[in-house]
Structure formats: C-alpha cells, structure tokens
Amino acid sequence: MIDYPFLAFVAFSTIAILGSLMVIFKKNPVASAFALVAVFFAFAGLYALMSAHLVAALQILVYTGAIMVLFVFVIMLLNQDRPVEDFKSSSGTFKVISGVAVSFLVFLFVKVAFLARGIVPAGDWTVEKMEEQGGNVKSIANALFSDHILQFELTSFLLLGAIVATIAIAKRKGSSGRTAP
Amino acid sequence: MSAEFDLLGPWISLCAGILLTLLISVIRTESKRPAQISALITVVGTAVLSLGKQPSEAALVFAGSFEISSLTLLVLGGLCALAAMFILGTGHYLSRERIHISDYYHLLLILVLGASVMVASRNLILTFIALEVMSLPAYTLAGFRRNDSRSNEAALKYFILGGAMGAVFLLGSSFVFGATGTLTYSGVFSASKSGGVMLELGHLLLLVSFLFKVAAAPLHFWKPDVYEGAPTPVTGIMATIITAASFLTLVRLIHMIDYGAAEMGNYLAWLKSALRFVTVASLIVGSTVMITQRSLKRLFAYSSITHTGYLMLGVLGSFDSGASASSVLIYLCGYCVMSTGAFVLLALSKSPADTGTELIDLTGLMKRSPYLTGLWTIFLFSMAGMPFTVGFFAKYFVFMASMNGGETVVVVIAALCTVVGAYAYLRAIALMTMREAAPTSGEWELTPGSQLVAVGAAVFVLFLGIIPNAMLQYLKGIPLIH
Numbered sequence: 001m002i003d004y005p006f007l008a009f010v011a012f013s014t015i016a017i018l019g020s021l022m023v024i025f026k027k028n029p030v031a032s033a034f035a036l037v038a039v040f041f042a043f044a045g046l047y048a049l050m051s052a053h054l055v056a057a058l059q060i061l062v063y064t065g066a067i068m069v070l071f072v073f074v075i076m077l078l079n080q081d082r083p084v085e086d087f088k089s090s091s092g093t094f095k096v097i098s099g100v101a102v103s104f105l106v107f108l109f110v111k112v113a114f115l116a117r118g119i120v121p122a123g124d125w126t127v128e129k130m131e132e133q134g135g136n137v138k139s140i141a142n143a144l145f146s147d148h149i150l151q152f153e154l155t156s157f158l159l160l161g162a163i164v165a166t167i168a169i170a171k172r173k174g175s176s177g178r179t180a181p
Numbered sequence: 182m183s184a185e186f187d188l189l190g191p192w193i194s195l196c197a198g199i200l201l202t203l204l205i206s207v208i209r210t211e212s213k214r215p216a217q218i219s220a221l222i223t224v225v226g227t228a229v230l231s232l233g234k235q236p237s238e239a240a241l242v243f244a245g246s247f248e249i250s251s252l253t254l255l256v257l258g259g260l261c262a263l264a265a266m267f268i269l270g271t272g273h274y275l276s277r278e279r280i281h282i283s284d285y286y287h288l289l290l291i292l293v294l295g296a297s298v299m300v301a302s303r304n305l306i307l308t309f310i311a312l313e314v315m316s317l318p319a320y321t322l323a324g325f326r327r328n329d330s331r332s333n334e335a336a337l338k339y340f341i342l343g344g345a346m347g348a349v350f351l352l353g354s355s356f357v358f359g360a361t362g363t364l365t366y367s368g369v370f371s372a373s374k375s376g377g378v379m380l381e382l383g384h385l386l387l388l389v390s391f392l393f394k395v396a397a398a399p400l401h402f403w404k405p406d407v408y409e410g411a412p413t414p415v416t417g418i419m420a421t422i423i424t425a426a427s428f429l430t431l432v433r434l435i436h437m438i439d440y441g442a443a444e445m446g447n448y449l450a451w452l453k454s455a456l457r458f459v460t461v462a463s464l465i466v467g468s469t470v471m472i473t474q475r476s477l478k479r480l481f482a483y484s485s486i487t488h489t490g491y492l493m494l495g496v497l498g499s500f501d502s503g504a505s506a507s508s509v510l511i512y513l514c515g516y517c518v519m520s521t522g523a524f525v526l527l528a529l530s531k532s533p534a535d536t537g538t539e540l541i542d543l544t545g546l547m548k549r550s551p552y553l554t555g556l557w558t559i560f561l562f563s564m565a566g567m568p569f570t571v572g573f574f575a576k577y578f579v580f581m582a583s584m585n586g587g588e589t590v591v592v593v594i595a596a597l598c599t600v601v602g603a604y605a606y607l608r609a610i611a612l613m614t615m616r617e618a619a620p621t622s623g624e625w626e627l628t629p630g631s632q633l634v635a636v637g638a639a640v641f642v643l644f645l646g647i648i649p650n651a652m653l654q655y656l657k658g659i660p661l662i663h
Contacts, residue, residue: 108382116360116379122372123362147244151307154298157196158314161291164203165321168284 009049016042029075033068040064051127054136185242188249191231191257192298198223199290206283216283220290221268224261232258239660245365246304252510252659253301256429259517263421264293266521270634271414273626274528278412280325288318289418296426300433305354305364305387308430312350312394316343319423323411335410342393342403350390356383366437373437376444385452387434394427397489398462408482409537416478417524420485421517428492429661432509435496436662449500456497461594463490468602477527477538480605481520484564487602488516491579494595498582499662505582506661512579514656515571515645519563522638525631526557532623543609545618546625553625554613559639563646565606566599570646574653 015038022035040063047056121127125139133139144152186193202223206216231254239250268286275281295314302308320343324336358364360380361372373380389400396404408416435456440449467487474480492512498505530538547554563572576599583592645652 112356112378112382116377119360119377119379121359121362123358123368125362147246148306150243150247151304151310154307154310154314157199157291157294158310158317160199160203161288161314161317164284164287164291165317168282168288168321169324169327 005049008045012042012045012049015039016046030072033071033075036071037064037068040068051130052136054140188240188242189247191227191254192294192301194230195223195227195257195261195290195294195297198227199287199294202283202287202290206287213281213283213286216286217268217272220286221265223290224265224268224293228258228261228265231255231261241303241367244304245367246302246307247298248301248303250660252661253297255659256300256426257297259514260293260297260422260426263425263517263521264289264418266525266634266638267414267418270521270525270631271417271528272630273628274412274414277531278326280412285322285325288322292318292322292418293422296422300426300429302430303366305357305366305369308434309347309350309354312430313347315423315426316347319343319415319419322415322418323407325412325415329410331406331410332412333410335407338403338410339407346390346393349386349393353383353386353388353390356380356386359383366433369437370439373439373445374442376442376448380438381448384434384438387437388431391427391431391434392459395424395431395489395492396486397459397493398466398486399459401463401466401486401489404486405479405482408485409476409478413478413524413528413530413538416481417521417528420481420520420524424485424489425513425517428489428509428513432496432499432506432661436499436506440500453497453500456493457588457591460490460493460497460591463487463493464595464598468598468605471602472605472608474605475539475541477530477540477542477609480540480609481523481527484602484605485520487598488512488564490598491576491595492516494583494588494591495579497588497591498579498584498586501586504657505585507657507659508578508582510656510659510661511653512575514652515563515575515642518638518641519560519570519572522556522635522642523560523564525634525638526553526560529553529625529627529631530623531626538623540609540612541619541621542623542625544612544616544622546613549618550625550627553627556635556639557613558610559642561606561610563642565603567603568646569643571642571649573646574649578653 019035019039019042023032023039026032026035040059044056044059044064047053047059130136130139133142198219202216202219205219206213209215234254235251236249236254237251239248239252241248268289272281275285292315295311295316295318299308299311299315302311320336320340323339324332326332354364356379357369360377360383361369363369363372369380393400393403408419411419435452438445438448463486467483467485467490471480471483471487474483492509495505495509495512498508527538530542532538532542543557546557559570563570566572566576580592580595583595
C-alpha cells in the first residue's frame with residue numbers, strides 16, 4: 001500500500017527547499033521571483049496536506065496572486081531584469097563562519113525534528129477540534145474576530161504606519177529641503 | 182466585549198491622537214507646527230490618563246491576550262512622557278537638518294503605541310504585531326536624513342537585521358505553539374510543566390530575537406552604526422523608548438516558562454549560563470570599546486550596550502525571587518531619563534552632520550557655556566553611576582538583585598566594568614572643564630524647549646539620587662512578572 005500523503009509531503013517539501021535555494025542563488029531577479037512562486041505553491045500543498053484548506057487557498061490568493069505580482073512589478077519598475085554582476089565576493093573568513101553557523105542550525109533543527117516526532121498536537125486547534133467547531137472557515141473566522149480582535153485591529157495601525165513611512169521616504173527624493181506634508 | 186474596550190481607554194486615546202495628527206498634517210500641509218502640537222497634546226494626555234488610574238489588580242482582556250495592570254499603565258505613561266520630552270526638546274534639530282515634517286510626529290506616535298502594546302501583550306501573536314508596529318517607524322525614522330549616506334545605511338541595516346530577527350521570533354512562536362497548542366503566555370506557562378525539546382528551542386528563538394533588539398553582545402553589531410547614522414533625536418528614541426519596551430518584553434518572555442517544574446531543570450541551568458555569558462560579554466565589550474570612541478553617538482551606543490549588561494544582572498537575579506525583577510524597572514526608569522537628557526543635549530550640537538558630534542566638540546565647553554557643562558556633567562555622572570544621581574541607585578539595585586541570585590562572579594566583573602566605563606564618562610567631563618577649546622570644536626545652541634526638558638531631566642536625576650525612597654517604594658510595588 002503506497003502512503004500517498006507521505007509521498008506528497010516529500011514532493012512538496014523538495015520543491016519548497018529547492019525553490020528557496022533558487023530564490024537566493026539565481027542572479028536574475030525575475031528568475032528568483034518565479035522560484036518564489038514555486039515555493040509558495042509548495043507551501044500551499046503542505047498546508048492542504050495538514051487539512052488547512054483555507055490557509056492553503058489564502059496562501060495562493062494572497063502570496064502568489066497579490067504579493068508576487070507586486071514583486072514582479074517592482075522589479076519591472078526598477079528595471080532590474082538583468083542579472084546583477086557587481087556583487088562583491090565575500091571574504092573567506094566570512095564564508096567559513098557562516099558555513100559553520102548554517103550547518104549548526106541545520107543540525108539543531110534536524111535533531112529537534114527527530115526528538116519531537118512523538119509529539120501529539122495539543123490545544124484547541126487540532127484537526128478534530130476544528131471539525132467539531134464547524135470546519136476551517138468558521139473556526140478561523142471565530143478566532144480572528146473574537147479572541148484575536150485586538151491583533152486584527154492593531155494590524156491596521158501597522159499598515160497605516162507602513163503607508164506613511166513609505167510616503168515619507170519616497171516623497172522627499174532629491175533635496176531634503178523640499179518638505180513633504 | 183465593549184467592557185473590554187472600556188478598559189483600554191488610554192491606548193484608545195493614543196490611537197485617536199495618531200489619527201488626529203495624521204488628519205491635521207493632511208489639512209495643514211504648509212506648516213509642521215500643528216502636527217507637533219497635536220502630537221504633544223496626545224502623548225501628554227495619554228500619560229495623564231494612564232498614570233492617573235492605578236488598578237489594584239491586573240485584568241486580562243481579549244482571551245488573555247492583553248494585560249491591564251499598574252505595570253502596563255505605568256509603561257504607557259512613562260513612554261508617552263519620554264516621547265513628550267523628545268517632541269518638546271528636539272524640534273530645533275529637525276528644523277536644522279530640514280527633516281522637520283509632520284510625518285515624523287505621526288511615525289513617532291505609532292512607535293510609542295507599538296512599544297506600549299508590546300509590553301502589555303500576553304499573547305505571542307500580539308507581541309509580534311506590536312513589535313512590528315514599533316519597529317517599522319523606527320526603521321523609517323533612522324533613515325530620515327535622506328541625503329546622508331550613513332543615515333541610509335543605518336536605516337537599511339536596521340531594517341534588514343530587524344526584519345530577520347522578526348522572522349526568528351515568528352519561528353520561535355510557531356515552535357512554542359506546536360509544543361503547547363497555545364499562544365498566550367499563561368497557557369504556555371501551564372503547558373511548560375511537561376517540558377519538551379521543541380518548547381525549549383522555540384523559547385530560545387524568542388529570546389534571541391529580543392536580545393537582538395536590546396543589543397546584548399554578541400548580538401550588538403548593528404547598534405553603533407545605526408546609532409551613528411540615525412538623526413540624533415531618533416537615536417535617543419531608540420536608546421530609551423525602544424530599549425525600555427524591548428527589555429521589559431524580554432523579561433516577560435524569559436518568565437513565560439515555569440522553571441519550578443522538574444522537567445525544565447536542565448533547561449534553566451543551561452539558560453542561566455547562556456544569559457550569564459551574554460551579561461558578561463555585553464559589559465566587557467561595551468565598556469572596553471566605549472573608551473576608544475571619538476564620536477559621541479558611538480560612545481553612547483557602546484554605553485547603552487553596557488547598560489543592557491547591567492539590566493541583565495537584574496534579570497539573572499530574578500530567577501530565584503520575582504521581587505528582584507523590580508530592580509530592572511528601577512534601572513530602566515533612571516536610565517531612560519538620563520539618556521533622554523543626554524540625547525536632548527547632544528541634539529544641541531551644531532557640528533556638521535556628516536562627521537557627527539565628536540568628543541572634540543566638548544572641549545572647553547566650560548568657558549563657552551558653564552550652564553551646558555553643568556547639565557552634561559549631571560547626565561554623565563549618572564551614567565557612570567556616581568552617588569547622588571539616580572544612576573547610583575539603579576546600579577546598586579541590579580547589583581543587589583544579582584548578588585541575591587548568587588551571581589557573585591558576574592557582579593565582580595560588572596563592578597570592574599563600571600570602573601572602566603567611568604573612565605570614558607569622566608574623560609568627557611575633563612575635556613569640558615580642563616581643556617581649552619580647539620579651533621575645530623563645534624558650536625552648541627541652546628533653545629527654550631530643550632532647556633526645559635534637559636533641566637527637568639537633570640532635576641529628576643538629582644532628586645531621585647538624593648531622595649529615592651518614594652519612587653523606589655512605588656516601583657517595588659509593581660509586579661513585573663507573575
């Protein structure tokens with residue numbers, strides 16, 4: 001008997017890992033952006049495997065649909081579609097230190113992953129409990145607009161701050177003497 | 182739910198002030214003065230509202246996500262008071278640098294909102310969002326001097342590293358959530374009794390992101406560059422408002438775990454030695470590098486790294502008795518006021534921004550302005566921890582807290598570092614009083630607003646240094662951890 005969910009998990013994880021490596025190592029920004037699209041799709045697949053279908057759908061709608069379009073738009077506006085060549089190559093010491101640090105982190109995460117294999121999901125948000133509450137959409141909506149309303153409201157101030165910050169930076173290009181409202 | 186919103190009064194008045202300031206700056210585009218006044222009224226009003234009511238018991242609202250207690254109201258009031266001091270004391274710097282625009286005040290208010298919510302938060306998601314609400318304006322404000330490449334460098338460095346550390350915090354939250362199934366601090370506290378490696382790793386990642394925010398060595402590399410590049414008032418805001426809020430949140434995150442449980446015994450021992458290392462490293466790196474600096478902003482950056490070390494002493498003491506945690510509050514209170522005074526004075530320097538204010542600009546200040554020299558001396562003495570200033574009592578209490586926690590070796594190292602650090606501060610005072618002004622020494626200009634703030638801060642520093650009892654009793658009665 002073939003374990004299809006496990007096979008799918010392996011496939012999606014491989015795509016996600018290879019894709020994120022490509023995001024970093026591709027010299028062409030557009031290629032990086034499209035590798036990121038692949039990563040987002042793989043993540044959506046992983047979420048769906050965990051029965052979080054709403055999150056999977058939102059992942060594709062928000063990230064792949066909206067955010068990636070913005071990314072590509074910015075790349076287009078900045079005219080950065082050619083490979084970037086003038087990166088300074090980093091020093092040998094830096095490479096050794098970051099190599100050691102990265103391998104230590106990978107080792108740590110792999111070790112924790114093995115140690116944590118037996119952990120059973122706890123709390124109110126397991127698959128079974130969400131089924132009882134009426135499924136994905138209903139339980140997420142309930143949590144978002146009752147217990148987590150404060151987080152939801154505070155996010156609006158985050159966005160407001162981000163908009164003002166963007167305008168404050170972008171509007172004063174050129175001489176700093178010309179003040180923006 | 183409406184009753185819960187009622188309790189949020191002071192925070193909502195701050196939010197209303199933010200929106201009002203934005204509206205005013207949109208309507209009155211030709212002048213920045215209305216926005217400045219509106220921001221000032223907002224922070225003063227919020228401070229009065231929040232310090233005016235002192236609930237005897239902590240109330241948790243929104244499913245345990247948000248704490249309304251004497252601590253969180255004090256923090257909101259204190260941060261608003263600091264913001265008021267900066268708004269009042271540094272307007273002339275902004276005008277001189279041609280960055281006096283309404284957006285500055287709007288972003289500053291949002292920063293204060295994020296900082297105060299972060300301390301009051303008892304839920305990891307809320308902490309994260311508040312952290313971002315606080316950090317995003319800070320990244321922008323650090324880069325406000327657009328034509329200065331160092332200001333741009335500071336903003337970019339702060340943004341990229343801060344963003345990465347935000348991701349580390351999220352990763353930690355997801356590990357904690359995976360291990361315990363809950364995001365509230367109290368839920369994690371009760372679930373931590375059974376231990377588990379995933380919870381420990383998650384908790385550690387949470388701590389790393391906040392140790393970065395308070396720039397504890399070895400996560401301090403960003404601080405000197407960012408401090409130097411950012412406009413002086415913004416550096417001051419980072420040194421006081423952001424450091425205070427981040428440190429208080431760090432203390433609460435550290436005590437999110439029930440260390441009494443037998444399963445967490447190993448982790449506690451390990452965590453304590455890691456924090457001991459961080460403490461000693463911050464103290465040694467900060468105080469030794471500080472004496473080699475010529476730029477005043479870099480000097481204060483390393484000085485604030487040592488202050489992080491002293492604050493960590495209080496944290497080390499807090500594992501055995503929660504009462505020791507109040508030493509952190511006392512230290513932060515003194516540190517914020519003396520730093521605000523020092524940065525308001527630093528913003529008075531008229532030396533060209535491209536080199537920054539250096540120690541040489543202080544030479545012979547006694548002859549030029551004895552008044553300014555006196556103010557500088559008070560703040561520098563307080564930072565060095567001299568008696569009769571609030572800095573002395575602040576250091577005394579964190580040392581005592583750490584001694585009571587059995588950290589004798591760390592306290593001895595800290596005492597030695599105090600001596601090394603005192604050299605840097607006393608040298609600055611000696612340059613002001615005993616040397617003639619060099620031809621290249623920059624000018625200092627006094628303005629009414631900055632005088633008011635600096636004198637107020639100096640009086641506070643001296644008053645608490647001579648008669649500390651009332652304040653100490655008040656601060657000791659405020660529970661920092663539960």
